[in-house]
Amino acid sequence: MAQIPYAESNGSLSVEVVLKHAADVFLVDSNNFQKYKSGHQFTYYGGHYTHTPVHISVSGIGRWYLIVRGSDYQYRFY
Secondary structure (H helix, E strand, O other), rough: OOOOOOOEEEEEEEEEEEOOOOEEEEEEEEHHHHHHOOOOOOOOEEEOOOOOOOOEEEEEEEEEEEEOOOOEEEEEOO
């Protein structure tokens, strides 16, 4: 599995993702990332996007992982 981008949050975190094609884009916390890797049902912020750029914001302290399925992409956390 390729390296999954992540960022640490002190309470709120946003990401901008520029897609080449329509794709599934998710932000998940550490607990749900483990569920995702194990193939179990997981809770996420995001969804399927056909327009770019994608902006997702979350609230919560800790590590958040960016999952993109279906497209090459560029991203930045802010």
